[in-house]
Amino acid sequence: MATRGQDIVSLIKRQIEEFGGDLTLVDVGTVVQVGDGVASIQGLQGVRSNELLDFGDDVLGLALNLESDIVGAAILGDPNSVKEGQRVQSTGRIIEVPVGDALIGRVVDPLGRPLDGKGPVATTGTRSVEKVAPNVVSRQSVDQPVQTGIKAVDSMIPIGRGQRELIIGDRSTGKTAIALDTIINQKGGDLICIYVAVGQKQGKVAQVVGSLDAAGAMEHTIVVTAGASDSAPIQYIAPYAGCAMAEEFMAQGKDVLIVYDDLTKHAWAYRQMSLLLRRPAGREAYPGDIFYLHSRLLERSARLDEANGGGSITALPIIETQAGDVSAYIPTNVISITDGQIYLEPELFNSGIRPAVNVGLSVSRVGGAAQTRAIRKVAGQLRLALAQYRELATFAQFGTADLDAATRAQLARGQLATEVLKQAQYVPLSLADEVVVLFAVNEGLMEDVEIEKVGAFQDQLLRYIGGSHPDILATITESKDISDEVSANLTKAINDFKPTFTG
């Protein structure tokens, strides 16, 4: 404590010595109109686009519309504190956020101010919120996996480092759950995670932070939140601010995973701002640059080549659909920008298939390139089995007695696959565990297990292998492949376990 006191004393001494310092000319203007969080300002001749404005009393603004006589600005902060006739100063700073390691484990607002009551964030650098995405030359193709720990995703919709994979579905179909499980699964790994909450209920954000904390996942995670009660401009900059924080790590050659939860509300916030700034409205009253709003954000996710440090940003944007309508304006926009989507369906969710991934509509355009060899070897038939099953399942509702043996086998395989891919929330599996389960399915070693007991079988099998054959798991984890030897050992181990399964 004494040393800290000394530090502060010397700091104040230096500040007193330098008191006054240089004077600079600043641009000033006068608020001529204010309302709904948007101000029209006269003056501010030299102001630049996206420059921060100082309304005094710690209220900042963002210059957005630059016209010949009037500057349209969004107020970041309490809009009621700005009055007509008030003086506004330009700051010369294009909007920026604090970045760096000190943010990890913290909950901050889009301007980097702490919200978790753990005191100030001791960051040293800042980064511009808006930045042009890395160009073609500095990128390399996506070929390393992000292990989500979710069997259905890792086996059928693999996500690579640097990819943009959309999570789309109706309300309460488990969209956030998939993102959270992915974050939790990075515990002890090398991925830094950023969760950006846009327009979410504060209660939900608190719940998310609570679950991450309970799972020990806050140690590698930054939460950036602009809640439903925050002003539209604050919500608008939140994803860009989160992305700027991620870019700092990417520039250091690290890998980052960023979740934007969700971009539907981000589009709403931008629509509100645009309408209040009197920009022309287009389809569904969204402004003309609504596509660019999301494309410039998601383009900033990239995998840099070795010459640029080899870092990456993987983005998991979330879109909420209304009544399953994926062909609405914002969903189609974001679908076309991203490298694939995980489509969650309420019908599946309600019939107990969780995660409620619709295998037919979900796709990852990066595909097998981002899968470990081990998963690729065991997941091959899964997608096919499920796709065929969905077709037959409707047909087989009327009874299976009259069906031929091949069809019945196909149905059984599909049922088994569906059952195996069910997974509870907050229990992501390690790569080796996933491989063991999928191996058992793929090799037909689970065909004699009753459907109702598949879950219990999995749990006990994993516990047995973890207890009696940790060497197999270690080999898979290390080599990320299934050699003939591992294959033989694993088959034997599973066959040894089966008689002991109590059901």
Add this chain to the structure above:
Amino acid sequence: MAQQLSGKRYAQAIFDLALENNQVEQWGEDLAVVGEAFEDADFAALMKHADMSSVAKLAATATVLAGVNAMVRNLVDLLVSKNSVDSIVGVYTGYIELLDNHLGRQRVEVTTAVPLENAEADRINSFVAGLVRREVVLTTNVDESIIGGLVIQIGDRLLDGSTKARLDGLRNRLHTEIAASA
């Protein structure tokens, strides 16, 4: 906002007319009289009042603005009959801006905590004139809340050398640096 913008358009029009007549400064003085009259809230309200006929309104302006150039009065009558009374003050401020530009003048507002002495005002005048390379028209204000030093406003630009601003800056820097060292 719209009123102020349209004021600028009218100002440009009357200024062009004044230029053609070579009477920019005289008309400026006339517009000052107009501006003063319409800054009076009661008079402006009367001119906007719906119960007053436009003939009566024009008669009123004729009395109030008796000594004013006919062209300037025409402008006022035009705005009054078009129900644009609110933009008249804007016309005056717009005209002053155009006139200053035309004559190479720069209006500068200096705020100090204590009243300036003449010698000091002259020094500030020559300092700012050197800065903007134009003839400077100085207005001085006294505002005790800035504690000391002075604030110079040149058009849309501000040179804040007040003790208050320096203390605010010191407070902000200490906040951020102590936060960063914690």
